[in-house]
Amino acid sequence: MRVRGEALDFITYIRENRERFTELLIQHLELTVYSVLLAVLIAVPLAILASRVELLAKPLTWLGAIGQTIPSLAILALTLGWLGIGFRPSLVALTIRAVLPIFLNTYVGIRNADRSVIDAARGMGTSGAQLLFLVELPLASPVLFAGIQTATVQTVGLATLAAYIGGGGLGDLILQGLAMVDYPILLAGAIPVALLAIAAELLLGGLRRLVIPAGLQTEGR
């Protein structure tokens, strides 16, 4: 296949189409941030529930593990069949995908919290809610945060595919570039997406160092 244009022409393309590019970039960021936030709101309570109710732990973690093997593309495609085309269906698909790593990490984080610390807290007379918010969740926070980091980087990538179900975002440029066999347009989507994913990884890595209690710093992922 012959592709038109030189590799660096994509910068010219972005410059000449600044408005469209900015709009798609914002869409991409919205898709990513909203779905990761929604996923945290769903996954963390679910993980707390699983750590409290022994009966639920097995099936939920089992479902989570199986869910991880379902290709992301399949989740996106199935959402298309279920909810149709557009921004909202894309958001639902991305959220479903992001729930898994956050749920599994939060659950593992709570389960692996040092028993002796929890016993000590109980001995000091902490209530159930105090135990959860003051002891267990802070102890789980490094692993939980690593889950959010994984989910965010993954969502930046999957949001690229959301263009296929009308979700917009930078994937639109890749779709257009593939249809027109136009290399500058392809790269105008691909390079910013790649940089966005790397930026998310580095940014959240730095943020993790800021928010994790100092005593737990060494237990990264």
Place this chain on the structure above:
Amino acid sequence: MQYLRDNPDRVLELTEQHVRLVASSILIAMLIGIPIGILVTRVRWLETPVIGAFGMLYTVPSLALFVILLRYTGIGQTTVIVALVLYSLLAIVRNTIAGLDSVPPAMIDAAQGMGMTGLQRLFWVELPLALPVILAGVRLATVAAVGIATIGAVIGAGGLGRLIFDGMRSLDTDRIIAGALVASLLALAADWGLAALGNLLRRDVGVLSKG
């Protein structure tokens, strides 16, 4: 389910394509990644830059990587295989290093005491003992590759992604489900199969270290 029943030959053909894509990528990644891992355990300062570089590559979304590679490797399977190899290197190199690091120093001393050369020690002692951990990396890489390979259909690499993308284009949910189901089963089979192989190896190594 209807689609699977009506088109078993087509599904089988695409599954075979999919397996071939993943298997060749993982084999190539092992051929490159294991030697790199060995090298890193010998030249320690390489660890941070090597793992950093593969980690960075790993975060690049697959569709973006396919598209960036397109110019050099063209439309089709080559591009997807190159991308899958690049993704798989992180888990394989990282686990090769961890596996070699986990070999008990006493074993290495014993091998040296028996008069083994460096290469003999590597192939007869260190690598066999590191194998279960290396295999765990291969398992992670394989499950991820099965999923990523579905996206390869966008750039004409075939495989089960064809069913999903064709289904999306024609709004044929049945076809999407067929592709998704078979791809998921493939990932699960790879996950369980490699886990079983790992347990087998671990048992062997356990017997070895006791006897």
